[in-house]
Amino acid sequence: MRAAALALLAAGLARADPAGSPPASPYALSEPDGAGFTAGPGCPRGTVPLATPNSLRKYRCVNAGAGAPGGFGARWNAAGGLSFDVPAGFRVQDAWKDDVPTLYLELDAKDDAGKPASITITRNAPGQEGFAPLAKAVARDVSWQGAREIKPRVVAGARSRATEVAGTTLSVYLPAARDSYYAFVFSAPENLYAARRPDFERLLKSVKLERP
Secondary structure (H helix, E strand, C coil): CCHHHHHHHHHHHHHHCCCHCCCCCCHCCCCCCCCCCCCCCCCCCCCEEECCCCCCCCEEEEHHHHHCCCEEEEEEEEEECEEEEEECCCEEECCCCCCCCEEEEEEEEEECCCEEEEEEEEEECCCCCCCCHHHHHHHHHHHCCEEEECCCCCCCCCCEEEEECCCCCEEEEEECCCCCCEEEEEEECHHHHHHHHHHHHHHHHHHHHCCC
16 A cells, blocks of 8 residues: 555656656757657756757757747748748848848857857849859858868759858858859857758758749
8 A cells, every 4th residue: 555655646746847847849859860859858948958969968958939950930032033941940131132132040049158050141143242153152162261162952953062161151052043143151159050050951952943
């Protein structure tokens, strides 16, 4: 009888203690590689776990509004036939009517120094101030930033070129019409880069471009 009572008491305490319970959000327990956390992260209410590869701690708690890698917000349609899915948690600042059409996407979550992950999308065309042809833009990444050219990606059905500064910046150049091109640049602090890079890769896969 005593053993049964103790078992019932333990079960009741487990149900009453939410600290060890996984977050209600289904995406909160997923790491970027989809392996999942081995135990439910104990993040405070209003926050979700964000995987932190190459760290002693497998995750850190961020504002729930920042979302988790792999989710998407609304579909974004820009002038000129460019459209893509905005990763969840990224806010869009629209400067597409500027001389160099630009969209700035910034993640609500920041690292401990207050630096966010960001994605910049620009349309580059001859006649713009500071314009560089696509090949020169790639060469400039290598010579000025210490980047290396990496395996190209197929974006919107076209072969693009890509450069990377390991752990901080990934740039993808998508050819468009009349020697113009789109530049997609993902940048993040080192401790957010690996965790948020999948968001950028999925954005690239969602890109559609209406060609004349």
